[in-house]
Amino acid sequence: xxxxxxxxxxxxxxxxxxxxxxxxxxxxxxxxxxxxxxxxxxxxxxxxxxxxxxxxxxxxxxxxxxxxxxxxxxxxxxxxxxxxxxxxxxxxxxxxxxxxxxxxxxxxxxxxx
Amino acid sequence: xxxxxxxxxxxxxxxxxxxxxxxxxxxxxxxxxxxxxxxxxxxxxxxxxxxxxxxxxxxxxxxxxxxxxxxxxxxxxxxxxxxxxxxxxxxxxxxxxxxxxxxxxxxxxxxxxxxxxxxxxx
Numbered sequence: 001x002x003x004x005x006x007x008x009x010x011x012x013x014x015x016x017x018x019x020x021x022x023x024x025x026x027x028x029x030x031x032x033x034x035x036x037x038x039x040x041x042x043x044x045x046x047x048x049x050x051x052x053x054x055x056x057x058x059x060x061x062x063x064x065x066x067x068x069x070x071x072x073x074x075x076x077x078x079x080x081x082x083x084x085x086x087x088x089x090x091x092x093x094x095x096x097x098x099x100x101x102x103x104x105x106x107x108x109x110x111x112x113x
Numbered sequence: 114x115x116x117x118x119x120x121x122x123x124x125x126x127x128x129x130x131x132x133x134x135x136x137x138x139x140x141x142x143x144x145x146x147x148x149x150x151x152x153x154x155x156x157x158x159x160x161x162x163x164x165x166x167x168x169x170x171x172x173x174x175x176x177x178x179x180x181x182x183x184x185x186x187x188x189x190x191x192x193x194x195x196x197x198x199x200x201x202x203x204x205x206x207x208x209x210x211x212x213x214x215x216x217x218x219x220x221x222x223x224x225x226x227x228x229x230x231x232x233x234x235x
Contacts, residue, residue: 037219048225100172102160
C-alpha cells in the first residue's frame with residue numbers, strides 16, 4: 001500500500017510571507033500515459049476539503065495564483081507565495097494512481113502568526 | 114453551481130446499521146463516478162468507497178469491505194452508503210465527493226459535500 005508523507009505537520013506563517021509543504025510518496029505517481037496523479041486539498045476550519053491543485057501543478061477553477069504545485073515521481077511541493085489569513089487550515093496531498101485506493105497524506109496545519 | 118448534500122448520519126450502537134444519502138445538483142450525475150471519504154474526529158481523510166458512473170463497478174477500503182455497500186440512483190441524482198455492522202472506529206464525518214470522470218480511475222475529487230456525522234457508541 002502506498003504511503004503519503006507530508007512535512008511539516010504544522011507551520012506558522014506571517015501574512016505576506018511564503019509557505020511550503022512537502023509531500024513524498026512511497027511509490028512513483030507517474031503513470032505510463034505521462035501524467036502524474038498528485039493532488040492538493042485545503043480543508044479550512046469547519047469546512048469540507050476543497051481542491052487546490054490537480055496533476056501536480058494545475059490550479060483548480062477559482063484557486064488564486066499564489067498557490068503553486070511542483071514535483072515529479074515521488075517528491076512534490078505545494079507553495080504559497082504570500083500567505084493570507086484565509087489560507088489557514090489543513091493541507092492534504094493525495095494520490096490516485098495506485099488504485100483502487102485513493103491515499104491521502106496525514107495533513108499539514110497552517111496557522112497565521 | 115455544483116452542490117452535494119449528505120444526510121442520514123446520527124448516533125447508533127455498535128453492530129447497528131445506517132444508510133447515508135448524498136443528493137447532488139448542478140451537474141449530470143449519471144456522467145460521473147462518485148465516492149465516499151470519511152474523517153474521524155481530529156484525524157485526517159480516509160477514502161472509503163467509490164462507484165463508477167454506470168453503477169456496475171464498486172470499490173471499497175479494506176476497513177469497510179463486506180460491511181458497507183455503495184450504490185446510486187441516477188433518477189434521483191443520489192448516492193448512497195449502506196453501513197452495516199458498525200463499529201466504534203467507523204465514527205467519523207462522512208463526505209460524498211464527485212470524481213472528475215465516468216469510470217473509476219486516476220482523477221481528482223473535484224467537489225465535496227459538507228459531510229454528515231456518524232457516531233457509533235453504546
